[in-house]
Amino acid sequence: MIDFNLTDNDQKILDYVRTEALVARKYARYYDENEAEFPPEALDEAKDYPGVWSLMGERTAEDTSQSVIGMLITMAETWGDYSVRMHKGRGAGLGNAALGAAGTEEQRTKWGGLLLSMAITEPGCGSDPSLVQTTAVLDEETDEWVINGEKIFVTTGCRADGVVIWATLDRSAGRAGIKSFLVEKETPGFQVSHKEKKLGIRADDTATYVFTDCRIPRGNLLGGKEEIPKAGSGGFRGVMKTFNITRPMTAAFGLGMSKAALDFAREQLEQAGVDLSYTSGTQGQSAAAAKFQRLEALQEAAELAVCHAAWLSDQGQSNNLEASISKAKGGSSVREITQGCIELLGPMGISREHLLEKWFRDVRITDIYEGTGQIQNLIIARTILEYDRSQLK
Ligand SMILES: Cc1cc2nc3c(=O)[nH]c(=O)nc-3n(C[C@H](O)[C@H](O)[C@H](O)COP(=O)(O)OP(=O)(O)OC[C@H]3O[C@@H](n4cnc5c(N)ncnc54)[C@H](O)[C@@H]3O)c2cc1C
Structure with missing residues (x-):
């Protein structure tokens, strides 16, 4: 059964990651303009955050399964800003996900750090x-x-x-x-x-x-x-299995940033007096509210697609199709969401005084690396139609 409720342990972990992520957000513009090492003052600040791993140790069988919480953590990290990965450091690269998916126990122990x-x-x-x-x-x-x-x-x-x-x-x-x-x-x-x-x-x-x-x-x-x-x-299929976890994870990177864009847009729209309540019905809504809520729905659908792919992996079930669905849905959604937020906010959306224009640029890659959107759609179509590569390419 899929359970959508987060346990207290899950919530504690995600709250911690989001708090830590906000430290990184402060330095997001610095990175964007300098492509530099993490600034020393940020490192000092980051010392107050010993990392999520100690909290992970407190998890029990009742808590959300490993890959699903991993995806939620990834989204919470990049909600701070993509730059948060700079001080996450060890164990957070795409190669680490490949090691986790395809390495032997001995290899995981040897290179996991x-x-x-x-x-x-x-x-x-x-x-x-x-x-x-x-x-x-x-x-x-x-x-x-x-x-x-x-x-x-x-x-x-x-x-x-x-x-x-x-x-x-x-x-x-x-x-x-x-x-x-x-x-x-x-x-x-x-x-x-x-x-x-x-x-x-x-x-x-x-x-x-x-x-x-x-x-x-x-x-x-x-x-x-x-x-x-x-x-x-099976040889090639074996290495391709890596994608079954890295594709949802790549979508999760982007979805953290599009969530940040939505939160920023909501704040600004509410300050401007736009009623974003969910009770006014489609007839009574402003065009801005209707558009914003459609973007929110896209975000939620894409997040669920990511969690579904991860959940199947945790159950030991095949998730080849769902990994591609989550990547295709995530890649197109984050583009539409960040662009939609820019449209809603007008000049504020493209001003370098805010991070929204940066998130718009940052999420573009979600639909390119780990297989482009077109390639994911090809895999999805082949799988559903039961076509092989020669029949649909
Ligand atoms: C910032 C960045 C980071 C990256 N990081 C990594 C990384 O860490 N590791 C790594 O290995 N790679 C990485 N990549 C590479 C990325 O995975 C590739 O760019 C991507 O797979 C597309 O390959 P390509 O650029 O050769 O485009 P091509 O394969 O030449 O495709 C060009 C265009 O044609 C489309 N296309 C191709 N074939 C088909 C088809 N059969 N049907 C329909 N459309 C098709 C593609 O969707 C694309 O739009 C990164 C790329 C970028 C830009």
Whole structure:
């Protein structure tokens, strides 16, 4: 049964995260304009917030399940501002989610404390990850993998301690040859060659990685299975499973910011005397109130789609379809919500004196990384219609 009620423990955790998130919000504009390290005064302030992990230890079986509370925490963090991730530091990268989804127990223990980025995209490989050209060749003599290739648009690429990369063991094996590997920074042959300048989420860097004869221990293969399975027998599907948790999480990043935009818009509309009560009925409402409430409904539907995908994962059920639905719904909703809030507030919406214009820029990425909106719609259609890739592409 899905229970929508939060327990006292859940509420305590979310209240804590939201309070902490407001510290980060104070420095949001600084990040946006400087793309810099966390300012020292913010670090001092952040010391009063030891982190949510101690509260997580108090959780019981009665509380909301692990992935669902994880999504709610993510939304509460980015409700402060995307920049809150800058001082969350360890364990909060997309690569960490991949480690959690595909790593062995031993690997999770060994690398769980590192901040890990996730690198799939290459100059010739974006929407179709089966086109990965980066290679991993096993050197039996030294018991090492030798990695060669280039990865672009790596979120948290500069700041991360290491990366989970997708590489192929055999280009001729297609999807079946692709595996994920963990590579730590400072490994010889691993170079961070470029940092992007971008529209939004400037608090998080986006980097290019080059691997040149980069040698990593044999045990750095995520999940630990080396054999190349026959096409269609699950190797590629295994690494794709990572998306079943990172896609809802990506939607959750955006939904925290769109919620912040809605809260800001509500405050301003109420101050301007707009009646936002839910009791006046559609006939008695102003156009502004009707529009605002439609945006609120979008937010709620998208949040529920995220929690549903996470809940299925916690139940050990397949959530391939629901992960894509949550990403597609989240990606389009956050764009519509932040744009709608700007329209409602007029000049205030685009003024740099407020964060709304920044949230509008920050959420744009939700519909691009971890698979664009078009690709999610393709997956959803294929799954519902039971078409394979050759029938619908
Ligand atoms: C700021 C930022 C951060 C990123 N972070 C990461 C990261 O951490 N790790 C990582 O691996 N990647 C990351 N990416 C890369 C991102 O995942 C890719 O940009 C995305 O998957 C799209 O790939 P592409 O840019 O090559 O576009 P393309 O695949 O070239 O697609 C171009 C356009 O065509 C559309 N399209 C493609 N195929 C189809 C189709 N079959 N049907 C309909 N439309 C289609 C796409 O939706 C898109 O609109 C990041 C990108 C950005 C901009």
